[in-house]
Amino acid sequence: MIQAFRILGWLEGLSFLALLLIAMPVKYMAGNPAMVKALGPIHGFLFIGYVLMANFLAGELNWPMKTRLLAFVSSVLPAGTFWFERKYLDKKEVA
Numbered sequence: 214m215i216q217a218f219r220i221l222g223w224l225e226g227l228s229f230l231a232l233l234l235i236a237m238p239v240k241y242m243a244g245n246p247a248m249v250k251a252l253g254p255i256h257g258f259l260f261i262g263y264v265l266m267a268n269f270l271a272g273e274l275n276w277p278m279k280t281r282l283l284a285f286v287s288s289v290l291p292a293g294t295f296w297f298e299r300k301y302l303d304k305k306e307v308a
Contacts, residue, residue: 214273215302218266222294225263228256233291263288 236248267284270276276284280301287293 214270218263218270219298219302221259221263221266222298225256225259225288226292226294228252228259229294230291232256260288263294 232249232252236252240246240249264285267281267288271281271284283301284297287297290296
């Protein structure tokens with residue numbers, strides 16, 4: 214389950230960065246909102262999945278409140294999911 218959460222975190226993080234660094238500039242600089250319309254719902258779906266899975270894992274692994282909150286906060290920060298994965302998802306837990 215942790216491995217699936219890692220993958221979801223990477224996908225959510227990449228979709229967020231693509232939205233911020235590619236789609237939004239194209240929308241506002243080139244006047245073409247097509248990429249935002251395409252990536253926005255994908256990112257939204259991945260974001261909701263990340264938050265739900267973080268909540269589930271927090272209960273299953275008995276994360277302290279600090280770790281739970283950091284998982285949720287990291288989901289709204291650019292590259293936050295990458296940081297959370299490296300800092301809090303220990304490789305030993307995956308095995």
